Amino acid sequence: MTGSSTLVRAGIDLGGTGTRIIITGKGGVINSITLATAEFCRVDQNERAKLLAFHVRALIPQGMELVSLGIGASGPVDTVSGIIKNKDTLECFSFFSLADELKEILGVDVAIDNDAVAAVLGEYHFGAGKNSKRLLMVTLGTGIGVALLNEGIPFRTSDNQHPEAGHIPISGNPAICYCGLRGCWEMLASRSWLQQNLEALLPQTPFEKQDLRFYQTMVTEREEVAALFHRYGNYLGRGLVTLLTLYGPDLTILSGSAAHYYPLFKNGLNESLMRADAYAINNRIVPSELGDIAGALGATVIPELN
Ligand SMILES: [Zn+2]
Known part of the structure; x- marks a missing residue:
């Protein structure tokens, strides 16, 4: 045996x-x-x-x-x-x-x-989400992936599907998304958006070859780079606030390659999440512990x- x-x-x-x-x-x-x-x-x-x-x-x-x-x-x-x-x-x-x-x-x-x-599930059992009662995870990659656990059990739609919450429309961009809606969150807050806009500002520096330190320096040296990260945080917050309002998680984990730059867009993100005391919600956000x-x-x- x-x-x-x-x-x-x-x-x-x-x-x-x-x-x-x-x-x-x-x-x-x-x-x-x-x-x-x-x-x-x-x-x-x-x-x-x-x-x-x-x-x-x-x-x-x-x-x-x-x-x-x-x-x-x-x-x-x-x-x-x-x-x-x-x-x-x-x-x-x-x-x-x-x-x-x-x-x-x-x-x-x-x-x-x-x-x-x-x-x-990985973060809940082995990483930053241990002991969370209601855990939200937002992955910033090519698109935006979202998943929610309630007491460790994934939230599903009534027909047992995983909700594609990267495709919730936010204000700011009326362009048509491949999903059929206009102005989807992931069109403005995925890593792809950040990468395209940073590379437009800094044409000689491919995004995937830089790290947090590089952009930290750029943010202090160039106002328009700082403004871009701030705007990215704003866009991210516009979709996130909808999820926080509806689901009231006790912890939100940010992951994906754009999450490495959280210190640079944190202020822009918090600006979008600010509300009157009576409507305050839990805004506890941490970066992923396990990464890839x-x-x-x-x-x-x-x-x-x-
Ligand atoms: Zn969409």
Whole structure:
């Protein structure tokens, strides 16, 4: 018989660019790897689950036994059927029974959820969100990902979907979003917006090659860079205040690559959240503790939700 110290869980963060697989045991992370998602798209659809299972197994040390696999996938996911429905950025893992196939191959419980849900579960169980009763997480990347946990359980719509709260209209931009609405929050407050506008101001400095220190210096030297970060904070706050008002979380975690610059847009953000005392809400905001690894770590917990 196998002792509980040899039991391991697998988590996968399935993104359009990278696929991170992590194995955890009683003492924490045992093994992990990040692969290019394109590697899976090159093989036939009926081989993709097998290839994923192969990589999972390869990370499990001899003598240890897998008990479950959880997957956080970008875009819409049918959590009941375990089918990903992301034709835009994860097409090669979409529209087939990935969870059922993996269950069959690995012989363990397999569950799939949205990657924002996986990340908030990661912070709740292992990171900055421990002991939060109602935890909101906002991820600032190509778009804006939002997830909410109530006592550790993900908030879902009445038809069991993950609400795409990056697509709530805010004032300031009437342009049409790819989702069909006008002036979506993520059009003005994603990392993409910040990056485009910073690169327009500083054409010689590619955004992904700079760090917080670089922009800290630029903010003190150039007023228009300071003003840009301030405006970004304002836009971020306009959508965030809607979520804080509706859901009243006790903690909000900011993650994603733009969250590294929180000290530079904090004042702009707080300005948008300010209100009269009688309407005051909990504005406690902290940066992510786990960073990129939150999604894969949180994915290990997904099978326990169902
Ligand atoms: Zn939209």
